[in-house]
Amino acid sequence: AQSVSQHNHHVILSEAASLELGCNYSYGGTVNLFWYVQYPGQHLQLLLKYFSGDPLVKGIKGFEAEFIKSKFSFNLRKPSVQWSDTAEYFCAVNGMDSNYQLIWGAGTKLIIKP
Amino acid sequence: SQTIHQWPATLVQPVGSPLSLECTVEGTSNPNLYWYRQAAGRGLQLLFYSVGIGQISSEVPQNLSASRPQDRQFILSSKKLLLSDSGFYLCAWSVGQWGETQYFGPGTRLLVL
Secondary structure (H helix, E strand, O other): OOEEEEOOOEEEEEOOOOEEEOEEEEOOOOEEEEEEEEOOOOOEEEEEEEOOOOOEEEOHHHOEEEEEHHHOEEEEEEOOOOHHHOEEEEEEEEEOOOOOOOEEOOOEEEEEEO | OOEEEEEOOEEEEOOOOOEEEEEEEEOOOOOEEEEEEEEOOOEEEEEEEEEEOOEEEEOOOOOOEEEEEEOOEEEEEEOOOOHHHOEEEEEEEEOOOOOOOOEEOOOEEEEEO
16 A cells, blocks of 8 residues: 655754755655645645656745655755745655545644744 | 635534535536545545545545535535544545646534534
């Protein structure tokens, strides 16, 4: 069965620090990969996604993620975080034989100290 | 543009009472529709999805059911709520087939007492 693992449940950083949130998945076939973000009091929304092509994907608000197929990873990065990046971040994977289903990680709560 | 509505936003219900949560989508036709439950520290659990009117797939056997009476309406129901049904319920939609982005509603927080 497919699964998604996010390594850190809680991350606390100071403003301007660099960020990397880990995401690993278990699935041997073709995948689509997503990072979603939920800001306090807001809807869950798409941050970025990888379908094919360049494994380095750029999303909104300066975020990027790199798909490393050999490591089954899709880590999220941002070189310099801001207080407004405080949110919960979810990694999700859709395997080619999973039809419409997204398999979700448990989420990482990110707190940025001003 | 497309929008998704869920109501109610918050609901407190006694154990054993029925449940009906509604989700509607505007601005798109023939969407795929989803019901999720979000538990703290556990991510999102897919409960039901639907690719068309009257077509419901259940992912987790439980006390809940779903229906899609109209193209852009998705309803989550229960005949008798359990304490364990408390949680945050999210509706989402997508278009197309495999792998398309899902768009989420604001959610309903359900507390069963």
